[in-house]
Amino acid sequence: MSILIVEDESDIREFMRACLELKGYDVITAANGFDGLQRYEENKDQVRVVVTDLDMPRMNGDDMIHEIFKQTPAMKVIVASGRGMRDPYAKESCFLASRLQKPFSSRELAAAVNTVLSVS
Secondary structure, eight states: OEEEEEOSSHHHHHHHHHHHHHTTOEEEEESSHHHHHHHHHHHTTTEEEEEEOSSOSSSOHHHHHHHHHHHOTTOEEEEEESSOTTSTTTTTGGGOSEEEESSOOHHHHHHHHHHHHHHO
16 A cells, blocks of 8 residues: 655655655655656556645646546545645535645644545
C-alpha cells in the first residue's frame, strides 16, 4: 500500500513524505499534477490515498483529481491546501475524503491518512 503525495513546494512535500514514512507508509512523491498523474498511472495498483495541493504548475490538483477519478472512482483523496473553505473548489469537492488546511502538523497529516484508510 502506497500514499501518493503531490505538492509543488519541496519543503512541504519532503515534510509530508518524512512524516508518513515514519508512520510506516510507503510514499511516492510528485512535484505537480502532471507528474502526479503519471506516478499514479505507474503505481495505481499500490496507491490507496492521494494527498495533493491544488495550486501547482503544469497541471493543477483539481484537474489531476478528476483524471484520477476517471480511472479509479473510489480513490481516496486528501486535499492539503492553503486556500480557505470559500475557494472555488469547496462546493465541488464533496467527493474528497478529507481536507487539510495549510499549515498543518505531522499529527494532523497522519490522523487524516489514518482516518481515510480506516474507512476504506
